[in-house]
Amino acid sequence: LTIFPACELLLGAILKNPVNRPDYYILHENIVVKQKIGDGAFGDVFIGELKKPGGNSVDVAIKMLKGVMTKKERANFMMEAKIMRRFNHENIVNLLGVAVQEYPVMIVLELCPNGALDSKLRKNPSIPVQKLIQYTVDACRGMVYLSGR
Structure with missing residues (x-):
């Protein structure tokens, strides 16, 4: 452990054990x-x-x-x-x-x-309905997961 005298004088305390982030x-x-x-x-x-x-x-x-x-x-x-x-x-x-x-x-x-879903939907207005349904199901699965937390 290295102690810096100036720090000890300024702070009045010495850190002997590190605090983990x-x-x-x-x-x-x-x-x-x-x-x-x-x-x-x-x-x-x-x-x-x-x-x-x-x-x-x-x-x-x-x-x-x-x-x-x-x-x-x-x-x-x-x-x-x-x-x-x-x-x-x-x-x-x-x-x-x-x-x-x-x-x-x-x-x-x-x-x-693939970036943000809202941007993708705006840029591609002709996404097939099946794909849109899959996006909706995936979003619902995420929301159900979050609501259970």
Whole structure:
């Protein structure tokens, strides 16, 4: 354990045992932001990469939140992230983690390779009825899963 005398003097305390970060906390240095794909009330959405231990990386969606959060907003945000981490269903986008140690705060999500369903429906008004029914069934399965949580 390395103790920095200046820190001890400023803080009046020494951290003897490390406090582990939750597994869903991601360091900003492990996120590569690439292309903007959307925006919303709370922030912009980007395609990016999440660097994994061992050098591998995976394509992800990144929600980059706008502005600085109040203490209450941050607590609510973290509670929501904690709840979302427990979801595991094929019709629900998985939360991979959050980057909160610095700004901008980022939410890292599983990337849907075909993009958002609403965009796909607007761009392709002639999707066959059978496919539309399948989309509806999949959305209902996701909602049933969430309603049981």
